[in-house]
Amino acid sequence: MAYNLDFSVVIDRLPELLIACAATIGLAIAGMALATVIGVLGVIARRSTIKPLRAAVIAFVEIIRNTPFLVQIFFVFFALPQIGLRLNPTATAIIALALNGGAYAIEIxxxxxxxxxxxxxxxxxxxxxxxxxxxxxxxxxxxxxxxxPSLTSQFIMLTLTTSVCTSIAAFELTSVAQKIEADTFRSFEVYFSITLLYLVISGLMMGVFGLISRLSFNYPVK
Structure with missing residues (x-):
């Protein structure tokens, strides 16, 4: 039996998807900001004369770079309550994104x-x-x-990585798409649409990074 495409379900839920896009961008920006701070502080610590501090930074970078982000976000999600720190899924997602992006930022x-x-x-x-x-x-x-250029490319990847945050029920684009798909059973239409939305978000981020480069460093990023 032929499959009939019906994008009306996506159009009807477009406001939800746009709000989710804003949430995704918010997660990404917060993660990037903290990752940049971690990156700079990590480099300072990496250049320190204190050997245990240098070793801790090296160990942190190697652990993050050699484990999946899904494992990292689950670790943060379940580890924080063990030390008495209970955060909502969105805050937990930001911390996990910051740690992941920060490790790569240190090396870059x-x-x-x-x-x-x-x-x-x-x-x-x-x-x-x-x-x-x-x-x-x-x-x-x-x-x-x-x-x-390398740092911003890594941050674009971090933006797309926010999709994994749906695994801890953080509010972002993929989690909303899953809800819409569950309600409508229109898998192709929903995931085709969010693919386009992720492309738009990535393009928007690249445009912003290009503007920042022209204003701050006086050269365009291609």
Whole structure:
């Protein structure tokens, strides 16, 4: 029997899907912001002279990079209550996204920092700059400029990773799509539609990142 396409079920529930898109973008932005902080702090710790601190950062990065995000989000979801911290699924999802993105951000930013010539640091010291000023102006900003395309690509991936957050009942696009599919039994129409919506979200994110690059670093990201 031929399958008759019927996108009216998607059109009828479009307001729900658009709200879910906004929730997905919110999850992604919150995760990216925290991941960037983790990335910068992780690089500082990675360059520390305190060996246990360096070892902890290396271990964190390797654990995150070598385990599935689904396992990570379940670990966070079930581990936090064990230490008395009970959060709603959305907050838990943001933490898991931040930890995942932060581990990759550490390695990406570290690559940019390691590419800074030592002569520039020595010049900063010769000018009498404090270590914090040297790190901020001579090391961090040029490093971020260098790795910005790689960092933003990783953040686009983090945006798409939000779909896994439906596994802990976080409110986002895929969780709403599953609900609509369960109500209507129109699997193809629903998932075809959210595929397009994810493409739109990714395109929007790339546009925003391109604008930021032009305003902050004076060059376009392609």
């Amino acid at each position: 930013i570290r690559g940019g920092v390691d590419a800074i010539p030592k002569g520039q640091v020595e010049a900063g010291l010769a000018l009498g700059l404090h270590k914090a000023q040297i790190f901020r102006h001579i090391i961090l900003k040029p490093a971020l400029r260098t790795v910005y």
